[in-house]
Structure formats: C-alpha cells, structure tokens
Amino acid sequence: MKVKLRNPTREVEVPGPTSVRILLERLQINPETVLVIREADLLTREERLADSDEVEIRPVISGGAGRGPAGVAAKCKRCRAPAKVEVARANAAFCADCFLRYVRNQMTKAIDDHEMFTKEDRLLVCVSGGKDSLALWDMLLDMGYDATGYHIVLWTGEEYANESRAMCEKYAAGRGATLIVTDLKDDEGFTIEQIAREGRRVPCSVCGLTKRYLSNLQATREGYDVLVTGHNLDDEAATLLGNTLHWQTEYIARQSPALPSTHAKLSKKVKPLYRVSERETAAYAILRGIDYIVEECPLVAGNTALRYKDALNLMEARSPGTKQQFFFGYLDKVAPLFASEDKVELRACTECGQSTTGDVCAYCRAKKQLRAKAGRKGAS
C-alpha cells in the first residue's frame, strides 16, 4: 500500500491488508496528531486498508506527529452510522454530519458563554490560510455572522506567503466573502524572513507582535466591533503551560477567550475555537472540502509554543482530555484568582496613536530598530 506522509512530503510502501490503527503503530505515529485520508475520505482507526489502497497521513498538530497508543470506537455516538472521526477526549466517534454539528456546538457554546458577539456585530476574522482560521471563518459565515476576512502577508518565506494568500483568496472567492489583505513588504516595508535572516530578534516574537498590531489597527480604524482569531484548544493549552512554567502571571491574567476593549484604540478580541482541538479543526476543514495550507511556516522551528504542544500531546495520548482539563480548569478555577494581576493602564503611542503601556508602542519601537539597522547598512 502506498502511504503519503507530509511535512516533509514523502511516500513509503507498507504491506497490506491491515487496519489504520496497525498502520499508525507500525509507523510509530501518535493517532491524536494526524488524520488518515483515503480519496478525500477520513478514516477511523479501525478502518481496514487493502494492499491496493493509497492513503495520506496528514499531520494536524503543529510540529508533526510523535508516537503514542491507539484506540477506540467506529460507530457514531449520536446516530450510530459508521464513524469518520474519533474524539478521544469525549470518548466518542462521529459520522461526518454529527462531527460538523459537534464542532459547531462547541463554537456556539464558546460564543454564548463568553458573550463574544451577536449577529448585529461586524466581525474581522484573522485568516492565515491554515485550517483553524479558514474553518472558523466558514462556521461564522454558515451561522449567518457578518464576518470579513483579514489576511497579512508576513513573508516568512516566498512560496509559503504566496500559497497562504492564495488559500485565503480562493476561499473568499468561493464563498463570495470579503477579504482584506495587508502586505507587510509593500505596506510596512519589512518582512519576517528579513528579521530571521538578520538574526537580531526572534522572528516568531516580531511576527506575533506584527499580527496583533496590524489586525487591531485594521479593526479599530475600520470600525469593526470584534476581532476574531482561530486559536484552538491546543494553542491555548500550550500558551498556558508556557506561561505557567515561567510563572508569567501578567500573561496568565490576560489569557482569556474574550478580552474586552479597554481603550478606544484597542479592539475587543475573541477566540471562538478555544473549545475545539487542532485535530478537530483539521477534520472539520477536510470534511467541509476547505483547501488549506498543509505545510508549516518555514520559520516554525523557532516557535517555542511547539515544545509545550509536544509535551501536551504526549500526555494527551496517554490520558485523553488532559489539554481540556488543563485549560478549562484554568478558566473555571484559576482565571478569577488572577484577575487582580491584570491592571495595566493604557495610553496612546506618541508615534502612531495606538494603545500602549509606555510612551512608544512595541511595534513602533521594533520598526524604528529595523529602520536604524537598514540605515546603518546603507551607510556602510
């Protein structure tokens, strides 16, 4: 049987017939970190594979797939039809329709519990071209929300930038949805790749700062009510683990699925997918036929959150539900205790007018540093 593995893409021959579960065991792949696809169809672990089959094993967790045990059911928990997707943390498996419904229900619960937005609000949805943000935009549009897409071409790599943008444009065109694009190179005069090359700053930290700044600027300048991002349960649990290991109490206090606007130049920010795992958003995108960029950002190796994701995935494989217990437990029991830590006073940046805690915001400072460096280069 021909098996296509991704990131990096390669093909291996594995003798069949066998089952998905045994195939993954032989390849030492943690089933919680991948989806197995045969002719655009998702397969559960108990599915039989013939020697003539061609299957793709697609990593759906940033950082790829590791080893772990396999398991469980093959019938939809809700309607008893043959299952397509296992959700080990809910001790369940679902057919395609019931799975889509399950994911939408998780998002609806998040929106309601945290009073994120209503049908009257104008939403600006940050879309990267990846599975999470496109699945999010798709659900919001399906549910009748007024959702405009916003994509930043970050230029972390030439091919990656072009393909990410193309995925967003393709989706927007297919849905007749509005997509706004900011090109970092043309509009801001620098690229994240350049920062990585020069090596003076950590590219992921400048990248994160840039995304936060530009999306907030777009939302407040154009009068959107809420800024919506595709952070999922894995992202949130990894961030919390990182902040907890370093006891960054200010960051812990600010980690919330919904942050209100506390300044005229600071948009309300929400994360409606915080109840949905990364594997589930990927399965949602595949079942909905959404084309997304499967490759990872070329600079992903510098992303420290991946270490925490790896650690959580190891625990999740042994004990399904770990990530959700950790993050939901924080929201229920710990976040209220940290509320008093979050007491920053915001004022307007003297350079750009956006909100900041000091005189000049971090983005303006980073840009100034880049310009100074470019100036020194030009002079030498």
Ligand code: SF4
């Ligand atoms: Fe930006 Fe780092 Fe994510 Fe790449 S991996 S998009 S550089 S934050």
Ligand code: ZN
């Ligand atoms: Zn500024």
